[in-house]
Amino acid sequence: MPRKPVARDAVLDAFESLLIEVGERAATLDAVARKAGVSKGGLLYHFPNKEALIAVLLDRLEGLAKADADAMASASEGAAAYFIRSSVWADTPLDRVIVAATRLAEVAHEETRRRFAAIQQRWLDEIAADVGPGLARAVLYMGDGLYFNAMLSVGPAPEGGAAADVEELLAALERLRR
Structure with missing residues:
Protein backbone atom coordinates (compact mmCIF):
# COMPACT_ATOMS: atom_id res chain seq x y z
CA MET A 1 0.00 0.00 0.00
CA PRO A 2 1.54 3.34 -0.99
CA ARG A 3 2.32 5.82 1.75
CA LYS A 4 0.20 8.95 1.93
CA PRO A 5 2.03 12.08 0.85
CA VAL A 6 3.85 13.88 3.66
CA ALA A 7 2.16 17.19 2.73
CA ARG A 8 -1.27 15.58 3.13
CA ASP A 9 -0.37 14.35 6.62
CA ALA A 10 1.06 17.77 7.52
CA VAL A 11 -2.16 19.46 6.42
CA LEU A 12 -4.31 17.05 8.43
CA ASP A 13 -2.06 17.44 11.50
CA ALA A 14 -2.23 21.23 11.15
CA PHE A 15 -6.03 21.13 10.91
CA GLU A 16 -6.20 18.93 14.02
CA SER A 17 -3.89 21.29 15.92
CA LEU A 18 -5.85 24.37 14.90
CA LEU A 19 -9.12 22.79 15.99
CA ILE A 20 -7.58 22.07 19.39
CA GLU A 21 -5.92 25.47 19.75
CA VAL A 22 -8.41 27.91 18.28
CA GLY A 23 -11.60 26.05 17.36
CA GLU A 24 -13.53 25.29 14.23
CA ARG A 25 -14.22 28.84 13.03
CA ALA A 26 -10.57 29.90 13.16
CA ALA A 27 -9.39 26.68 11.48
CA THR A 28 -9.83 28.18 8.03
CA LEU A 29 -8.20 26.74 4.93
CA ASP A 30 -5.77 29.68 4.87
CA ALA A 31 -4.82 29.11 8.52
CA VAL A 32 -4.39 25.37 7.93
CA ALA A 33 -2.15 25.93 4.90
CA ARG A 34 -0.06 28.46 6.84
CA LYS A 35 0.34 26.14 9.85
CA ALA A 36 1.16 23.15 7.60
CA GLY A 37 3.74 25.15 5.68
CA VAL A 38 2.10 24.54 2.33
CA SER A 39 0.50 26.81 -0.22
CA LYS A 40 -3.26 27.05 -0.31
CA GLY A 41 -3.08 25.35 -3.72
CA GLY A 42 -1.12 22.51 -2.11
CA LEU A 43 -3.77 22.15 0.55
CA LEU A 44 -6.56 22.19 -2.05
CA TYR A 45 -4.76 19.49 -4.03
CA HIS A 46 -5.28 17.10 -1.11
CA PHE A 47 -8.47 18.56 0.40
CA PRO A 48 -10.75 20.49 -1.96
CA ASN A 49 -12.69 22.06 0.93
CA LYS A 50 -13.00 22.12 4.69
CA GLU A 51 -15.60 19.34 4.69
CA ALA A 52 -13.04 17.04 3.02
CA LEU A 53 -10.57 17.87 5.81
CA ILE A 54 -13.23 17.09 8.39
CA ALA A 55 -14.09 13.78 6.72
CA VAL A 56 -10.47 12.59 6.83
CA LEU A 57 -10.05 13.80 10.42
CA LEU A 58 -13.15 11.79 11.37
Missing part, protein backbone atom coordinates in the same frame (compact mmCIF):
# COMPACT_ATOMS: atom_id res chain seq x y z
CA ASP A 59 -11.71 8.76 9.58
CA ARG A 60 -8.58 9.21 11.72
CA LEU A 61 -10.76 9.39 14.83
CA GLU A 62 -12.67 6.28 13.85
CA GLY A 63 -9.52 4.30 13.04
CA LEU A 64 -7.77 5.18 16.29
CA ALA A 65 -10.93 4.53 18.33
CA LYS A 66 -11.37 1.14 16.62
CA ALA A 67 -7.79 0.18 17.49
CA ASP A 68 -8.46 1.27 21.08
CA ALA A 69 -11.70 -0.75 21.27
CA ASP A 70 -9.93 -3.78 19.81
CA ALA A 71 -7.20 -3.46 22.47
CA MET A 72 -9.91 -3.07 25.10
CA ALA A 73 -11.67 -6.23 23.91
CA SER A 74 -8.49 -8.29 24.16
CA ALA A 75 -7.03 -6.76 27.34
CA SER A 76 -6.04 -9.43 29.86
CA GLU A 77 -7.20 -7.20 32.73
CA GLY A 78 -10.66 -6.90 31.17
CA ALA A 79 -12.30 -4.17 29.14
CA ALA A 80 -13.52 -2.17 32.15
CA ALA A 81 -10.10 -1.95 33.81
CA TYR A 82 -8.48 -1.20 30.44
CA PHE A 83 -10.96 1.62 29.82
CA ILE A 84 -10.31 3.18 33.22
CA ARG A 85 -6.51 2.83 32.94
CA SER A 86 -6.50 4.35 29.46
CA SER A 87 -8.75 7.25 30.43
CA VAL A 88 -5.93 9.54 31.54
CA TRP A 89 -5.03 12.34 29.15
CA ALA A 90 -1.63 11.44 27.72
CA ASP A 91 -1.49 13.60 24.57
CA THR A 92 -1.66 10.48 22.40
CA PRO A 93 -2.86 10.61 18.79
CA LEU A 94 -6.25 9.33 20.02
CA ASP A 95 -6.42 12.01 22.72
CA ARG A 96 -5.59 14.76 20.24
CA VAL A 97 -8.10 13.68 17.60
CA ILE A 98 -10.83 13.30 20.25
CA VAL A 99 -10.29 16.88 21.40
CA ALA A 100 -10.14 18.16 17.82
CA ALA A 101 -13.34 16.35 16.88
CA THR A 102 -15.00 17.61 20.05
CA ARG A 103 -14.47 21.13 18.70
CA LEU A 104 -16.50 20.09 15.64
CA ALA A 105 -19.23 18.55 17.77
CA GLU A 106 -19.47 21.83 19.70
CA VAL A 107 -20.70 23.54 16.54
CA ALA A 108 -23.29 20.80 15.93
CA HIS A 109 -21.44 19.01 13.13
CA GLU A 110 -23.80 16.08 12.70
CA GLU A 111 -21.37 13.57 11.19
CA THR A 112 -18.98 14.18 14.08
CA ARG A 113 -21.76 13.59 16.58
CA ARG A 114 -22.81 10.42 14.75
CA ARG A 115 -19.29 9.03 14.80
CA PHE A 116 -18.78 9.89 18.46
CA ALA A 117 -22.03 8.10 19.30
CA ALA A 118 -20.89 4.98 17.44
CA ILE A 119 -17.47 5.04 19.13
CA GLN A 120 -19.00 5.49 22.56
CA GLN A 121 -21.43 2.63 21.88
CA ARG A 122 -18.55 0.33 20.89
CA TRP A 123 -16.70 1.19 24.11
CA LEU A 124 -19.88 0.63 26.10
CA ASP A 125 -20.47 -2.74 24.40
CA GLU A 126 -16.93 -3.89 25.18
CA ILE A 127 -17.26 -2.81 28.82
CA ALA A 128 -20.71 -4.45 29.11
CA ALA A 129 -19.28 -7.72 27.81
CA ASP A 130 -16.84 -7.58 30.74
CA VAL A 131 -18.95 -6.26 33.64
CA GLY A 132 -22.53 -6.51 32.41
CA PRO A 133 -24.81 -3.81 31.08
CA GLY A 134 -25.85 -2.54 34.52
CA LEU A 135 -22.31 -1.56 35.50
CA ALA A 136 -21.03 -0.65 32.05
CA ARG A 137 -22.37 2.90 31.99
CA ALA A 138 -20.92 3.60 35.46
CA VAL A 139 -17.51 2.46 34.20
CA LEU A 140 -17.89 4.63 31.11
CA TYR A 141 -18.66 7.65 33.29
CA MET A 142 -15.73 6.86 35.61
CA GLY A 143 -13.37 6.83 32.64
CA ASP A 144 -14.90 9.91 31.05
CA GLY A 145 -14.64 11.84 34.33
CA LEU A 146 -11.04 10.75 34.80
CA TYR A 147 -10.21 11.79 31.23
CA PHE A 148 -11.93 15.15 31.53
CA ASN A 149 -10.30 16.01 34.85
CA ALA A 150 -6.85 14.87 33.73
CA MET A 151 -7.15 16.87 30.51
CA LEU A 152 -8.20 20.05 32.28
CA SER A 153 -5.89 19.75 35.25
CA VAL A 154 -3.66 22.75 35.82
CA GLY A 155 -0.75 23.14 38.18
CA PRO A 156 1.05 20.36 39.97
CA ALA A 157 -0.67 17.00 40.17
CA PRO A 158 -1.81 15.94 43.65
CA GLU A 159 0.23 13.38 45.60
CA GLY A 160 0.21 10.23 43.49
CA GLY A 161 -1.46 12.12 40.63
CA ALA A 162 -3.72 10.42 38.14
CA ALA A 163 -2.20 7.02 38.93
CA ALA A 164 -3.70 7.21 42.43
CA ASP A 165 -7.06 8.18 40.95
CA VAL A 166 -6.91 5.23 38.56
CA GLU A 167 -6.14 2.81 41.38
CA GLU A 168 -9.02 4.20 43.48
CA LEU A 169 -11.42 3.80 40.56
CA LEU A 170 -10.22 0.26 39.89
CA ALA A 171 -10.76 -0.60 43.56
CA ALA A 172 -14.27 0.90 43.34
CA LEU A 173 -14.90 -1.17 40.21
CA GLU A 174 -13.94 -4.35 42.06
CA ARG A 175 -16.32 -3.46 44.91
CA LEU A 176 -19.13 -2.84 42.41
CA ARG A 177 -18.49 -6.15 40.64
CA ARG A 178 -19.33 -8.06 43.83
Whole structure:
Protein backbone atom coordinates (compact mmCIF):
# COMPACT_ATOMS: atom_id res chain seq x y z
CA MET A 1 0.00 0.00 0.00
CA PRO A 2 1.54 3.34 -0.99
CA ARG A 3 2.32 5.82 1.75
CA LYS A 4 0.20 8.95 1.93
CA PRO A 5 2.03 12.08 0.85
CA VAL A 6 3.85 13.88 3.66
CA ALA A 7 2.16 17.19 2.73
CA ARG A 8 -1.27 15.58 3.13
CA ASP A 9 -0.37 14.35 6.62
CA ALA A 10 1.06 17.77 7.52
CA VAL A 11 -2.16 19.46 6.42
CA LEU A 12 -4.31 17.05 8.43
CA ASP A 13 -2.06 17.44 11.50
CA ALA A 14 -2.23 21.23 11.15
CA PHE A 15 -6.03 21.13 10.91
CA GLU A 16 -6.20 18.93 14.02
CA SER A 17 -3.89 21.29 15.92
CA LEU A 18 -5.85 24.37 14.90
CA LEU A 19 -9.12 22.79 15.99
CA ILE A 20 -7.58 22.07 19.39
CA GLU A 21 -5.92 25.47 19.75
CA VAL A 22 -8.41 27.91 18.28
CA GLY A 23 -11.60 26.05 17.36
CA GLU A 24 -13.53 25.29 14.23
CA ARG A 25 -14.22 28.84 13.03
CA ALA A 26 -10.57 29.90 13.16
CA ALA A 27 -9.39 26.68 11.48
CA THR A 28 -9.83 28.18 8.03
CA LEU A 29 -8.20 26.74 4.93
CA ASP A 30 -5.77 29.68 4.87
CA ALA A 31 -4.82 29.11 8.52
CA VAL A 32 -4.39 25.37 7.93
CA ALA A 33 -2.15 25.93 4.90
CA ARG A 34 -0.06 28.46 6.84
CA LYS A 35 0.34 26.14 9.85
CA ALA A 36 1.16 23.15 7.60
CA GLY A 37 3.74 25.15 5.68
CA VAL A 38 2.10 24.54 2.33
CA SER A 39 0.50 26.81 -0.22
CA LYS A 40 -3.26 27.05 -0.31
CA GLY A 41 -3.08 25.35 -3.72
CA GLY A 42 -1.12 22.51 -2.11
CA LEU A 43 -3.77 22.15 0.55
CA LEU A 44 -6.56 22.19 -2.05
CA TYR A 45 -4.76 19.49 -4.03
CA HIS A 46 -5.28 17.10 -1.11
CA PHE A 47 -8.47 18.56 0.40
CA PRO A 48 -10.75 20.49 -1.96
CA ASN A 49 -12.69 22.06 0.93
CA LYS A 50 -13.00 22.12 4.69
CA GLU A 51 -15.60 19.34 4.69
CA ALA A 52 -13.04 17.04 3.02
CA LEU A 53 -10.57 17.87 5.81
CA ILE A 54 -13.23 17.09 8.39
CA ALA A 55 -14.09 13.78 6.72
CA VAL A 56 -10.47 12.59 6.83
CA LEU A 57 -10.05 13.80 10.42
CA LEU A 58 -13.15 11.79 11.37
CA ASP A 59 -11.71 8.76 9.58
CA ARG A 60 -8.58 9.21 11.72
CA LEU A 61 -10.76 9.39 14.83
CA GLU A 62 -12.67 6.28 13.85
CA GLY A 63 -9.52 4.30 13.04
CA LEU A 64 -7.77 5.18 16.29
CA ALA A 65 -10.93 4.53 18.33
CA LYS A 66 -11.37 1.14 16.62
CA ALA A 67 -7.79 0.18 17.49
CA ASP A 68 -8.46 1.27 21.08
CA ALA A 69 -11.70 -0.75 21.27
CA ASP A 70 -9.93 -3.78 19.81
CA ALA A 71 -7.20 -3.46 22.47
CA MET A 72 -9.91 -3.07 25.10
CA ALA A 73 -11.67 -6.23 23.91
CA SER A 74 -8.49 -8.29 24.16
CA ALA A 75 -7.03 -6.76 27.34
CA SER A 76 -6.04 -9.43 29.86
CA GLU A 77 -7.20 -7.20 32.73
CA GLY A 78 -10.66 -6.90 31.17
CA ALA A 79 -12.30 -4.17 29.14
CA ALA A 80 -13.52 -2.17 32.15
CA ALA A 81 -10.10 -1.95 33.81
CA TYR A 82 -8.48 -1.20 30.44
CA PHE A 83 -10.96 1.62 29.82
CA ILE A 84 -10.31 3.18 33.22
CA ARG A 85 -6.51 2.83 32.94
CA SER A 86 -6.50 4.35 29.46
CA SER A 87 -8.75 7.25 30.43
CA VAL A 88 -5.93 9.54 31.54
CA TRP A 89 -5.03 12.34 29.15
CA ALA A 90 -1.63 11.44 27.72
CA ASP A 91 -1.49 13.60 24.57
CA THR A 92 -1.66 10.48 22.40
CA PRO A 93 -2.86 10.61 18.79
CA LEU A 94 -6.25 9.33 20.02
CA ASP A 95 -6.42 12.01 22.72
CA ARG A 96 -5.59 14.76 20.24
CA VAL A 97 -8.10 13.68 17.60
CA ILE A 98 -10.83 13.30 20.25
CA VAL A 99 -10.29 16.88 21.40
CA ALA A 100 -10.14 18.16 17.82
CA ALA A 101 -13.34 16.35 16.88
CA THR A 102 -15.00 17.61 20.05
CA ARG A 103 -14.47 21.13 18.70
CA LEU A 104 -16.50 20.09 15.64
CA ALA A 105 -19.23 18.55 17.77
CA GLU A 106 -19.47 21.83 19.70
CA VAL A 107 -20.70 23.54 16.54
CA ALA A 108 -23.29 20.80 15.93
CA HIS A 109 -21.44 19.01 13.13
CA GLU A 110 -23.80 16.08 12.70
CA GLU A 111 -21.37 13.57 11.19
CA THR A 112 -18.98 14.18 14.08
CA ARG A 113 -21.76 13.59 16.58
CA ARG A 114 -22.81 10.42 14.75
CA ARG A 115 -19.29 9.03 14.80
CA PHE A 116 -18.78 9.89 18.46
CA ALA A 117 -22.03 8.10 19.30
CA ALA A 118 -20.89 4.98 17.44
CA ILE A 119 -17.47 5.04 19.13
CA GLN A 120 -19.00 5.49 22.56
CA GLN A 121 -21.43 2.63 21.88
CA ARG A 122 -18.55 0.33 20.89
CA TRP A 123 -16.70 1.19 24.11
CA LEU A 124 -19.88 0.63 26.10
CA ASP A 125 -20.47 -2.74 24.40
CA GLU A 126 -16.93 -3.89 25.18
CA ILE A 127 -17.26 -2.81 28.82
CA ALA A 128 -20.71 -4.45 29.11
CA ALA A 129 -19.28 -7.72 27.81
CA ASP A 130 -16.84 -7.58 30.74
CA VAL A 131 -18.95 -6.26 33.64
CA GLY A 132 -22.53 -6.51 32.41
CA PRO A 133 -24.81 -3.81 31.08
CA GLY A 134 -25.85 -2.54 34.52
CA LEU A 135 -22.31 -1.56 35.50
CA ALA A 136 -21.03 -0.65 32.05
CA ARG A 137 -22.37 2.90 31.99
CA ALA A 138 -20.92 3.60 35.46
CA VAL A 139 -17.51 2.46 34.20
CA LEU A 140 -17.89 4.63 31.11
CA TYR A 141 -18.66 7.65 33.29
CA MET A 142 -15.73 6.86 35.61
CA GLY A 143 -13.37 6.83 32.64
CA ASP A 144 -14.90 9.91 31.05
CA GLY A 145 -14.64 11.84 34.33
CA LEU A 146 -11.04 10.75 34.80
CA TYR A 147 -10.21 11.79 31.23
CA PHE A 148 -11.93 15.15 31.53
CA ASN A 149 -10.30 16.01 34.85
CA ALA A 150 -6.85 14.87 33.73
CA MET A 151 -7.15 16.87 30.51
CA LEU A 152 -8.20 20.05 32.28
CA SER A 153 -5.89 19.75 35.25
CA VAL A 154 -3.66 22.75 35.82
CA GLY A 155 -0.75 23.14 38.18
CA PRO A 156 1.05 20.36 39.97
CA ALA A 157 -0.67 17.00 40.17
CA PRO A 158 -1.81 15.94 43.65
CA GLU A 159 0.23 13.38 45.60
CA GLY A 160 0.21 10.23 43.49
CA GLY A 161 -1.46 12.12 40.63
CA ALA A 162 -3.72 10.42 38.14
CA ALA A 163 -2.20 7.02 38.93
CA ALA A 164 -3.70 7.21 42.43
CA ASP A 165 -7.06 8.18 40.95
CA VAL A 166 -6.91 5.23 38.56
CA GLU A 167 -6.14 2.81 41.38
CA GLU A 168 -9.02 4.20 43.48
CA LEU A 169 -11.42 3.80 40.56
CA LEU A 170 -10.22 0.26 39.89
CA ALA A 171 -10.76 -0.60 43.56
CA ALA A 172 -14.27 0.90 43.34
CA LEU A 173 -14.90 -1.17 40.21
CA GLU A 174 -13.94 -4.35 42.06
CA ARG A 175 -16.32 -3.46 44.91
CA LEU A 176 -19.13 -2.84 42.41
CA ARG A 177 -18.49 -6.15 40.64
CA ARG A 178 -19.33 -8.06 43.83
